[in-house]
Amino acid sequence: MRQNPSFTLADQAEIRRVIAANPWATITSSTADGLVASHYAVLLDDASDDLTVVGHVGRPDDLIHGLGDGEILIVFQGPHGYISPGWYGDVAAVPTWNYTAVHLSGVPEILSADENLAVLDRLVDRFESELPDPRRMWERPNDAAFIERLAAGTVGFRLTPTRVVAKRKLSQNKPAETIETVIGELNGEGPYANPALASEMRRAQDARKEKRA
Template sequence: MRQNPSFAMTDVQELRRVIAANPWATLVGRDEKGMTASHYAVLLDPDRDDLTLVAHVGRPDERILGLGEQELMVIFQGPHGYVSPGWYGDAAAVPTWNYVAVHLSGVPELLDTEENLRVLGHLVDRFEAALEHPRGMWAPPNDEAFVRRLEAGTVGFRLTPTRVEAKRKLSQNKPDDVIETVILELRGEGVYANPALAAEMQRAHDARLAARAGAE
């Protein structure tokens, strides 16, 4: 991902926030036949406070991704959407696309059976927790034999990234009044309304204003 210093994201806590909020990730690896992209839910390692990830893939995806043998890239896509040049007022402008993206790369560590079971359980709990009546991986009618057969069809991994590339392109190169107009448009009811992107832009804009005030 081509980086622009104005758009770079480097704060670990901000990166963790984006990853936690957007767990449906793209995994990019390769085997002798070339590159492959697969799609899985990927979570932050609950035992770490850095950018270490835990996840699993279904067999035989571990082979076509080269899992554990070479670098794997995991891509998280945050809020994104179209920005019309008409929102910039009378200034000369072209359309653009605002977005947040995080790319983490490294050679994954493959997990043994018991560790993989813990990761699978954590994954289920993470998403079931939002339900009124959550059901854990081990809850009846699932029994141990069923869960272990399920686990045997997966390969769990932990990835501590050795390369981190993250970008938050949210009109930071525009004047304050333009940024605020874009946010209002995204919060509106038009065809390109995008509340999630508006919230992300507001967060970045507030941080920018706070940093500017602190420097004065």
């Protein structure tokens, strides 16, 4: 991802927030057979306060990626959407796309069977906890044999990134009044309404105002 000083996201707490809020990630590897990409839920490692993440792949994706043997790239995509030049007013402009993305690169550590099981358990809890009647991994009708059989078909990993590229392109290069107009359009009812993206823009805009104050 090409970096641009105007759009660089360097605050670790904000990067962690983006990762936590957008756990469905793309995992890519460069292998002897070419580029490989897979899609899995990846979480921040709750044992660390840095950008270490944990996740799993299903077999044989571990072999396809050569997991643990070389570098992987994990991409987290935050809210994104189309920005019309008509929202900029009567000025020369072209369409663009606003987005937030985080790229983590490094060689992953392969987890033990017990560690992998703990990550799978945490993944289930992470998403089931949003439901009024959560179905935990170890609850009936699941039993230990069923869980262990499914876990054996996965390979867990931990990645402490050696390279981080994070970008937040949210119209920061536009005047404040234009940003407010774009936020209003995204919060509207048009075909490109996108409240989640509007919320990200509002967060970034408020942070800039606070920094200038």
